[in-house]
Amino acid sequence: MPVQYDDVVAWVKAFASAIEENKAYLTQLDSAIGDADHGTNMQRGFQAAVQKLEESPGDDIGAALKGVGMTLVSKIGGAGGPLYGTFFMQMGTALAGKSELEADDWATALEAGVEGVQTRGKAELEEATMLDALLPAVQALKESVGAGSSLEAALVKATEAAQGGMKATIPLIARKGRASYLGERSVGHQDPGATSSYLLMKAASDVLATKKAS
């Protein structure tokens, strides 16, 4: 069963709710190694993105995601704004004109989104950033989809991979973003951006699981 426009909207909304719920937690993670604003920033941005989606319904998934990305860029600020904004804009570009998505559309789009983050932020794996959640997630998704899994099953795998990547930031020395100023003292802390990125993947798999169940 292909993914519809409404499912994509549901994904963004589910992520927005997850951010809302985890706002204090994300900010607390950011206090330890950053500047105590990641939760507030993400919440501000995704509240606006959801509002934007509600105000301008349609059926072009690509256009909708691009709109989300642009809203994030103009509402979040900080490192998160350009990075999450680029992620959604690049996904949107990859899905331009589509109103239904198959599993490999998802894989392609997610990869494009993550590549966008990498190009913009110039970070690599194991520098303790959101990429530590996103890159393993893309790889898991591609592998699962390539092996013929359903999107829903693949997203479960991707979410697990994101969670693993998120946890793997704990022992790392941060090399990018604000946490990098701490050098060795960044060891032992989970990266806030990797945590929000894990929640992003989890929102996707939760939404598709609900869809299947219903």
Place this chain on the structure above:
Amino acid sequence: MPVQYDDVVAWVKAFASAIEENKAYLTQLDSAIGDADHGTNMQRGFQAAVQKLEESPGDDIGAALKGVGMTLVSKIGGAGGPLYGTFFMQMGTALAGKSELEADDWATALEAGVEGVQTRGKAELEEATMLDALLPAVQALKESVGAGSSLEAALVKATEAAQGGMKATIPLIARKGRASYLGERSVGHQDPGATSSYLLMKAASDVLATKKAS
């Protein structure tokens, strides 16, 4: 046995020691209703006064006390500087040229000192200031001396009166000095200046008691 020059010096030194010992206590009293400096101020002033006395020995009690007063004025600052300074300067003026004091010299000089404080600070009894210790002390001293007591016995009475006056500041509404800004909220606090003035009388009676004992 009349009071000698050395006894007067011993009095100032004994008071300086008492201030040293009670510095934190006086400052704490001043924190509650003032600006947390009475102990530090008095200590700075009397340390300098003792040094002055040691540097220029003599036998003119009046001149010595005047010197103490001038040192206090130029070292203490705050309300305490002019008030304690005037007290010692007026005592000194009253005792100009004397090298020995009888009980009624003391009574006259103390009265002159306290009058000086009153003229300078324009405060009256029961306004919660040092005068609440000093005025009863003068009165007790005069009465005792008038009734023929020895100076040492009279100073014991004066010290008791000072202590009573000091404690009597607790339920008063302060009307002069910094504590007056509190209005009703000054009730329940012992006045720091009345406390140092009690210590001043106590130093005098202690020194004379020791002299007699020896």
Place this chain on the structure above:
Amino acid sequence: MKKLINNPEDVVPDALQGMQAAHGDVLRVMIDPHYLCRADAPVQGKVALVSGGGSGHEPMHGGFVGPGMLDAACPGEVFTSPTPDQMLEATKAVDGGAGVLHIVKNYTGDVLNFEMAADLAREENIEVEAVVIDDDVAVQDSLYTAGRRGVGATVLAEKVCGGAAEEKRSLKEVADLCRKVNGNGRSMGMALTSCIVPAAGAPTFDLGEDEMEIGIGIHGEPGRERISLAPAREVVERLAGPIVEDLSLQQGDNVLAFVNSMGGTPLIELYIVFNELKKLLSGRGVNIARNLIGPYITSLEMAGCSITLLKLDDELTRLWDAPVSTPGLTWGA
């Protein structure tokens, strides 16, 4: 006690040395007795302005020494009025033959010490006038008490009188102007946290995590009342309300609004306070014609603010705008 100091006893001399090192071009710091004076003092034929008070309120007063404001300032120990010998030496150093105005904040210590100093200066044939500033509406004004404290209006009086003195106005005129600023200026302050006097080493007062003190003095003297934390809007009402009333501000009046940090409150919060003040005054038709926003009369690291309003007329406005060139206030020069 968390402070950037060496020893508690050295706070005042170390800071004075720092001021000399930083501002030797505009002022001279004299040690023992301590005072700061204009580098070009005495200015012949100009009324000289001398102020002073306990340290811990920086930039007041030392930071206001320079052309267009004070000729000299006498710093006492932290929160302790300076002594008459400091004031006498400062007065002698800056007297340019036209007399000296002592601007005194109304605290028993400041008043008594300045009185003694004025007497001594007069004995040396220097003409001295003293004006006592008492603008703090938090304190009950009464003949039978020490009266209102001198706070924010002092900064404004020093600036306005400094401008008038530069115009070579007479001692009487400058003193009258000082009384006029005092008559037209009112203040009130509040604290979110206590300051710590270095020599005491502990907070002067204890405030609960959810409390603030309204009507606080600049030495951490307790205020009118202790209340629960409240939004800036309400704080401004509590501070500005009594001021507006006491000054009987009317529709159409022009004021200078001075929002001051007690030391630990940063500028971003002062702008929020100023915004609320502007709304409150606009609501009553009162126009803020001039403003001053920042830490100008502090109470060590105390967090909190004070509001001062000065009713302006053309003369006060012109003198406020006159050039000033001091470490703490500079414009037009």
Place this chain on the structure above:
Amino acid sequence: MKKLINNPEDVVPDALQGMQAAHGDVLRVMIDPHYLCRADAPVQGKVALVSGGGSGHEPMHGGFVGPGMLDAACPGEVFTSPTPDQMLEATKAVDGGAGVLHIVKNYTGDVLNFEMAADLAREENIEVEAVVIDDDVAVQDSLYTAGRRGVGATVLAEKVCGGAAEEKRSLKEVADLCRKVNGNGRSMGMALTSCIVPAAGAPTFDLGEDEMEIGIGIHGEPGRERISLAPAREVVERLAGPIVEDLSLQQGDNVLAFVNSMGGTPLIELYIVFNELKKLLSGRGVNIARNLIGPYITSLEMAGCSITLLKLDDELTRLWDAPVSTPGLTWGA
């Protein structure tokens, strides 16, 4: 959380309204997207300077808008870099045909957002150069990390480049000068207490009663090391030592010494720090030719200070001395 605010969400808009109310004569505050610009913008034929960053560092940057310094500033949420649309609108509003310099502090967020904004502005045919300030020696400089943070030198760069822009120098020249300030300026900061981000409501970090953090960032990002409280003298050695080394300051060099309050530290302590800094530099034959002492780049109410040294030559000194007329810095005008 003890702050003079209304609601945590309203901190930035309330403060901006306060700035407009207070400084409407020199600047305009634009809302949605937020930016502040000179009241007389755009100035034809003059290179325009735009900076910006998270709020909470007041007076930087908004307080530095005005003749002789910035043409526009973009305030983000507290400690959050502003967004490209703010920067684009500000850039368009101040472009006077001679190009626009973006002065960017080196934080991932600031850099990325300004990059996007510059791309957008170039699409609209505005010539934009960006210079990234990275002067914080507390942070290891490395190609493989985010690199050094931009801190105190930003204030100095904005002043110096503002002076050059007023002289109608070209975009390339002004940008080169900005790089020169960055090359010759180094900073390091420390904290005695943490700040509280209003929306977070709790201290960003916990410091024990007897601890301080050396090498702190201006957003409360933890620093190089946490040590026991130490006298001002030692604090200055720890901050200024690495700066002097990194700049290879020599006997006979002239520097501008900037002693900055992190927000909660009062002026009296800054003078004590300045005094120690002067002694340290004198001991190495380095001359403090200019100084700036006060709260200019703050971190909300954090107690602590930072030291910035800028090696001066005649050009930098002249441009530092050039007239400036902003809410935060005023002289010579």
